[in-house]
Amino acid sequence: MMAIKTEACFEILGQLYEKVLLGTTLENDSHDCGCYLSPAFSDQASSSTTCSEGSDNRGVPDGRPPASTNSASTNSAEPKCWKRNAQQSSAWEIRLLQLTVIRVMITRILSSDTELQAKEKYREIIKILLKSSEVDSELTSMFQNSDKLLPHMAAKCLALLVYFRLKEKMTLSKSWIAFCQKNLSVHTESDKVVYCLSTLTDVIKETFKDPCSQKTEILKQFLTPFDTVFEEFYNSFFSQHFENFQDTSKIVTSLMSFLELLELLIATRIHLKSHFTCQRLLFLKPSCVLNVITWPIKAFVKRKCIIFIKKCLLQKVGEDLCRGSVPALTLPDPHFDTDMLALADAILQAVDLGLLRALSVCGEPSCFGGDEVQPGGAHVPGADHVTLRAASLLIIKSLEIKFQSCASVNEMKVDLQRFMSELLTFLKPHLRPCLPSCNLCEWLPKVFIEQDDDMLEAAKALMAIYLKLTRDCETTESLTQEKEMWKHHTHDNGYNPHCIFLFFLRNIGFDSSVLLDFLISSETCFLEYFVRYLKLLQKEWDNFFTICKYFDVTELKDNIDICGCAPFLVEDRNSNQAEPGPLAAAGSQRNNPSWHSPASPEPLRQVVMSKETQGTLQDDRRSPQKVSQSLVDYDSSEDSEVESTDQHIANSKWTSVYQEAKKNVQDTCGKGRNEKGLNLEPHSRPLFPNESNAPVSVLCDIATNSIFSEGGVSYSTARCFEELQGAIQRLQKKNLFPYNPTALLKLLKHIEAIYNKCVSPL
Template identity: 50%
Template sequence: MEASYQVLDQLYKKMLLGAPLESDSQEYAFYLNLPFSAQDLSTSNFLKWPCVHHGNQATSVNMDGISTPSTSINLKMNFQVSNPRDIMLLQLTVIKMMITKILSKKLEFSIQEKYCDIIEILLKPYELESKLISTFHSSDKLLSHMAAKCLASLLYLQLREKAVVNKTWTAFCLKTLSDYPESNTVSYCLWILTAVIKEILKTTCLQKAEILKQFLTSFDFLFEVFYCSVFSQHFENYEDTSLNPKITNFLICFLELLEILMASRIHLKLYLTCQRIFYLKIFCALDIITWPIHSLVKKKFIILIKRCLLHKVGEDVLNTSLPTLTEQDPYLDMDMLALGNAFLQAVNLGWLKQLSISAKPSHFGGNEVQPGNKSGVVPDLIIIRASSLVLLKSLEIKVHNCMSANEVKAELQKFMSELLTFLKQHLHSSLKLHHHCEWLSKIFIEQDDDMLEAAKASLSIYLKLTRAWNEAAKGMTQEKETWDHQTHENGFNPHCIFLFLLKNIGFDATVLLDFLISSETCFLEYFVRYLKLLQGERNNFSNVCELFDTAELRDEVYASSIVTSLVEERSSNQATHQPLFCGTNYYALLPLASDTTTSGTNMERKDNQTVKSKQPSVLIGVDDTSSSGASQSLVDYDGSEDSEEESVEECLSNIKQTPLNHQVITKIRGTVSATGGKSQKYLASAARLLDPKEFSALSSFGCVGASQTVLSCKALKCLKDLEKAISRLHRRHLFPYNPSALLKLLKHIDATNRNK
């Protein structure tokens, strides 16, 4: 036993060094030969292994016609091995490393040829693949996993070097899938399929599309039956399935296989049934959220749907972005429509109501809060974000395939109502929605890529519906006002969404610049579309800004009547006064139907405890960016050796906002209290009583007319600063792409603002 271990250990070290192997290939293959089955791992059967010598004999042993060579390898006895499991683990490790070295093509030709000879001997006389498959029945999970890794590498080696699909593997795969759920090795089968497809996608071989098609064709006809069988099982007859690691592991392996199959469709332009089945038969799979299984599986399932709708399947698995669709997928539009319609149909049947959202915080996979942990219990925002984005993308697809304006209107109101009801039910009190359009900024604040995808989808829906509504209304003013009201009521007004975004980042143009430079989000596409919309809807934008300012000002007045003592304490203890009540309901006065937070009467019913419980939150968009928590640029743009005196940071230094002066705030409140019956226009005028420095900055920008509001000035100034930053970087040839079209839009908006 020790002799076998020493031979394998010496072989392993030589392979690490890339040293040549002196002995004959047959001898090395003899020591790498695995036991015939998992039962042979017992100590009694281990003595019958063909690679085990008895004592120091140099005689040959005949096992099933295979001769045992006398050892000619120099051994040094440094270890005492008493466990046959160690021998097999080392054998699997050496075999896996040998295949990896062959695939790397970085060895000398003679060494690589030697490795290939050893693998060929292991395959033909010793039937390596059959022995690896038999190991899957072992109760030792480490041995089974190592055997699966070896088999995956071996299958890929045969595919790449000889364009051959292993017949033994094919028979095992077909039998395993057809015998489900009785088969006990299905998880290994799925894992190996996934691993081989990953390797094919990562290779630089020009024929990888043909290789993958050859590999998948053998079981493609059976995969649809297997898929339906999995999602019709429900695991209702299993006890405590949520904690059953076998079921959890199987479902995760299956979802990962589905994702890599769909990723291979996009990468290699293949359209087999197994690559399209998730799109076409998603409806039968949506019941997975009601199964008694681990929440991790449900989370991965919803995220997989999201990635399908965003065309991002496989990005995390392959650690690479998907290629640009140079050739149009002939089935993509049809498949995406089928996926979106199926999801909306499920939502219409109460899918969101059945979706359970855990109320416990997740601590690195744990499910209990540790003693001394005072963190508040929050809902699982990952599932909430993914579900919301899937619904929004499905609705976008549905809207773009609807024909009539009435049909579009009905679909929008029905599903956005479902979404907003779902969010209000599950969001924590700190994330409570004060305005329907605020939902997007609230739940996606920690996931900027998904937030911008949601904003883009919402904008796309708005543009489609606006065209349909304009055609139906034919310029009628009352119909136009009704449409504007419904965009707020259904939470997808693009101006509200953009303003909430700007408030979240403190009107910092450097953050927008980072978004534009980054390739990790769709901000450029969204931003260009919104700027084009802003050109034609400047009045709508100004109206929304005025409503924001009015709501914020009234809320300040209401809060001041309750916490006057707090104001006085802060004014006496602080030399620099910070904005107050930034966590209160600024947007409660925006016109919303069916929202109980929008009426002044309801505001007056709030008690002191409710207002006191409101805490400052970045979600509300504090404008005090001069504080220590101010937004900072994600990229250092001052690294250029250009001799120009003014850096990009200097160009953007005027973005920072000055806090409101306490006396000015008090003056505003007093004025509004004394003129409560005045119009909203008067309140908007009062809101412009700002700190002199801030008022001077906005005045120099052109925000001095009666038609301008504070929020409008801040937003347009942010866009102007962004334009300056982009122009400066472009002149220095530091911008990653040509921003001419973007600059043209920004300059047009600035010119329109100055001409008003």
């Protein structure tokens, strides 16, 4: 190659960059372009400049730029800087510009927006570059450079070159494979390991991003040389003790990089249906990753580990990359169920050994651009709810998976009680407001109130546990007393599905539009959870109404703030304001009726009020709160008259015992209220005194008589379902619902029929 000065090199590379960035067809000779992009060319250009100018400057040690030079980002942003004096240029800057041009060129090749003629020219240049020089060896040699930018750019560029080879069905570079195998066979504290892991990770990401249909074949060609090497690295990395490392920052960086690679490997197993041993490493030896949580390491690393394991249990690994459909005609994974069970067992064993006690859940301040609070900044102490949610889901989901293969009812009950007790003990000190002791089912909305997808995953898992135990108990327990004890067991361990669903409804103010938004959205598992609950509700009306009565009693007793804690705020989706949403909880256990009290409600037909005597005055305190409008106004102008809801006026002939009791409670408490009857001031203790003048038995009678009135929880639930059913039917009529809701509507209509039968007995 003819020697060329650095100044001319910058000018040529700058012109290439501008044209490739715009996606225009290059008129230059392909071989010349390949030579200019070769990493070895930068050394020759630098040497040529040095000799021609009679300078003793033979390049900057370690490849670092001189203090007077600008960064590569400046080169990209200001093309005029390319025509700088040769004395201010260096091989470092030329290399960065070469790497940038290569990356943009390959990105253009992979993009569907690039014109075919330009794409073919770029493809020809990259192939010449790969054949004419050992570009992979040149790039891997940059990994040991003490400068941070050059190795980073080299790793990104190398990943694209590797994927280009895979895409074009070219043989992978033997030198690059040997480099990776050497550095990953035994873990060291070298920076080469980090950049090697980064390169491998980026190749898999490119595989996911590519819309091509040969992803599985590409992945097979890529993973075959590394299947055994990944296992060796996994064993050597996690077998070392954290205290033995001299530079803990390097081990943390390696760990974070390797966890990202493991997540992508598992994602390829799920979404691309490929089968390699390296994709099963976590499931074959889960204790290795779980032990990281016990290391004396920073809290954010432990959080990363526990979130990673949570994603694996929920099969949500790589969900931000995997948007396409699963390849057809792929073989099923024969080890998947066994691996999931092994992971669940390992998690439960780790909990037995004190995993939760090793977690740091003290909230750390969020610091933009740093990890320390600036002087004068206030640090509000609090719990790390991300970790709390992840730990909770780990235990619940592990129990669900374990119970699927467990045949003994007694064993399941013992395990459930032991681990739920461990979890609730772990959660109680960190929950604000406090967790009531009389209804532990409230722990779930308190922990997951800020994360809808995790909350519904937890609720669905607890329902699966409940259904599993219900079926087994029905076959083994025949005595009524034993069944009542089992029902009490569901409340003591915080997994009763009716309580959980009612707490969820109250948190959203019984707003059917929120349920509709959940049903339309694909970001959560609400549809699956909701259908399962409706099917359960058809079978357990008596249990549902008993719990509704309990909710009504406790609300009467504590006057909205049932647990004596501040109500949660329900966010208005269309404004910046927020209204307090009524949250069901419980007061003192000794003053509340037992879940399986002998004084259980009489048959429903004996306690139902007739239609004529039901009040039409809407109870502002207990009526469904329209705390948020629908995200879309589904009512059209032509249907507005038919579909509008009539507002009922007060019936002067009717006096509700429930209304009188509410007034007495308000007078007793003496709390100021707004016109809607909502207490806008948060409070930290029960509004209803423990030594109430109203006996519990009186409150039970009031709640029983008003269970179907407009003030009752059951009425609010039924009305919410009715509004939801109407909204779905309107959307279906206009072909606006995203899927076929026929089965869902059938369930809602069945629920409505059962409720109406209870309200109007023959």
